[in-house]
Amino acid sequence: MAANSKRNVPIALPSMGEEEWLALREPIESGWLTQGAKVSAFEAAFAERHQVAHALATTSCTTALHLGMAALGVGPGDEVIVPAFTWVSTANAVLYCGAKPVLCDVDPVTFNIDPARLGALVTDRTKLVVVVHLFGLCADMDGIRAALPDRVRILEDAACAAGASYKGRPAGGLGTAACFSFHPRKSITCGEGGMLTTNDPELAARAEVMRNHGASISEEQRHQGPQPYLLPAFDELGFNYRMTDLQAAVANVQLGKLDGFVAEREQGARRYRQALGDIDWLRQPESPNDGQHAWQAYVTVVDPARAPKPRNEIMAELHERGVATRPGTHAVHMLGYYRQRFGFDVDDFPGARDCERNTMAIPLHNRMSDADFDHVVDAIRSVA
The missing domain is CATH 3.90.1150.10 (Aspartate Aminotransferase, domain 1)
Structure with missing residues (x-):
C-alpha cells in the first residue's frame, strides 16, 4: 500500500484524444456550429450501430426522454410507470408532460424494474412504462412485455446502455423508443448530449418537428434552400432540443470507439x-x-x-x-x-x-x- x-x-474519466480535437476543426472553420451535417452523420451512424431505423440527437438524455414522451402523446391524466431506483430525470420527464409518475420497485440483484410488480400498477390511465437499463445492464424485456397489455408502450431509458444488448438485440430498439446519454460519466461522451431512437417512422417524424421548436422545416433546409424568404410553419408546440455540430463531431469519433x-x-x-x-x-x-x-x-x-x-x-x-x-x-x-x-x-x-x-x-x-x-x-x- x-x-x-x-x-x-x-x-x-472520459477517454479522448487527438481525433476528437481534430474533429472540431471542420465545423469551426465552416462556421456551421448548430445542428447540421455533423449531427446528421452522427445520427445515421448511431442508428446503424444500434440497429434502429431512426435516431435523433438532442441536448441531453433528459430532453430526449421529454421529447420521446411528448411525441408519444403523454399528457395530463396519463400515468407513466418508472422504476423507483433511477436518476431523477426518468421521473422528472413524466412531470414535464403533466402526467403522473407511478413508481415500481426494482429487483435488488439487477437494480432494474421488477416485472413481477408491474401488472398490479397498470390502470386504464397507464400510457407508458419507462424501462431503465441501469448501469448498462438491459432490463428483463421479455418479462416486462409479458406483464403489460399491448396498448401500453415501452420507452427505454438507455442513458447508460450504449453498446449494451439483450438476447442479441442492441439496446435502443427493444421498445417503442429509447433515449441515450452522452454525459462524461457514460461510455462515450461529447460533454452533454442525448439521442432518441425508434423504429416508428411517424413517431420519428413528429419528434423531429418537436425537437426544433415545432418547425415544419429544419435549419439546414431553411438556410440552404432556394427560397431565402421562407419561414417554417409552426403547427406543433415544440422545444429547442437540438445538438450542435461541434458536439456531434466529437460524438461520432467516440461512437467509432464504442x-x-x-x-x-x-x-x-x-x-x-x-x-x-x-x-x-x-x-x-x-x-x-x-x-x-x-x-x-x-x-x-x-x-x-x-x-x-x-x-x-x-x-x-x-x-x-x-x-x-x-x-x-x-x-x-x-x-x-x-x-x-x-x-x-x-x-x-x-x-x-x-x-x-x-x-x-x-x-x-x-x-x-x-x-x-x-x-x-x-x-x-x-x-x-
Whole structure:
C-alpha cells in the first residue's frame, strides 16, 4: 500500500484524444456550429450501430426522454410507470408532460424494474412504462412485455446502455423508443448530449418537428434552400432540443470507439469479479448470459449484516486511500421533492431503498491502468 499511497483513481474519466480535437476543426472553420451535417452523420451512424431505423440527437438524455414522451402523446391524466431506483430525470420527464409518475420497485440483484410488480400498477390511465437499463445492464424485456397489455408502450431509458444488448438485440430498439446519454460519466461522451431512437417512422417524424421548436422545416433546409424568404410553419408546440455540430463531431469519433470501450470495460469488470469475488460482504454486479452489459458503472452492494463497518464509512475510508466511490444512484421516492409532492414513505419501495443505502460504485473507465485496478482492489481488501 505504501507505494500506491499517493495514487488517486477517479470514479469515471472520459477517454479522448487527438481525433476528437481534430474533429472540431471542420465545423469551426465552416462556421456551421448548430445542428447540421455533423449531427446528421452522427445520427445515421448511431442508428446503424444500434440497429434502429431512426435516431435523433438532442441536448441531453433528459430532453430526449421529454421529447420521446411528448411525441408519444403523454399528457395530463396519463400515468407513466418508472422504476423507483433511477436518476431523477426518468421521473422528472413524466412531470414535464403533466402526467403522473407511478413508481415500481426494482429487483435488488439487477437494480432494474421488477416485472413481477408491474401488472398490479397498470390502470386504464397507464400510457407508458419507462424501462431503465441501469448501469448498462438491459432490463428483463421479455418479462416486462409479458406483464403489460399491448396498448401500453415501452420507452427505454438507455442513458447508460450504449453498446449494451439483450438476447442479441442492441439496446435502443427493444421498445417503442429509447433515449441515450452522452454525459462524461457514460461510455462515450461529447460533454452533454442525448439521442432518441425508434423504429416508428411517424413517431420519428413528429419528434423531429418537436425537437426544433415545432418547425415544419429544419435549419439546414431553411438556410440552404432556394427560397431565402421562407419561414417554417409552426403547427406543433415544440422545444429547442437540438445538438450542435461541434458536439456531434466529437460524438461520432467516440461512437467509432464504442465497441472497443465496452470490451475494455468488460475486461475490467471480469478483473474486479475475480479479485473481489471472495469478499463475503461485497456483492458483485450481475452479468448477463445472453447479452452484453455496457458497464457504464461497476456497482457493488455492501451487505450491512456482514460488512466490517457501514457503507458510508467504507466509502470515506476508500476516499482517504485515493479511491473514488459513489452510491449507485438514488431512490426517487426518498428525494425531497417527491416525498413532499406525493407523500412517499421511505419504506414504500424497500428494494429501491436498500439499493440507495447499500450500493457502492467503484472506478471503471477506459483510462484505468493496471496499477489503478490493483490500487482499487488493494484498498477495498484492506477495509476488512
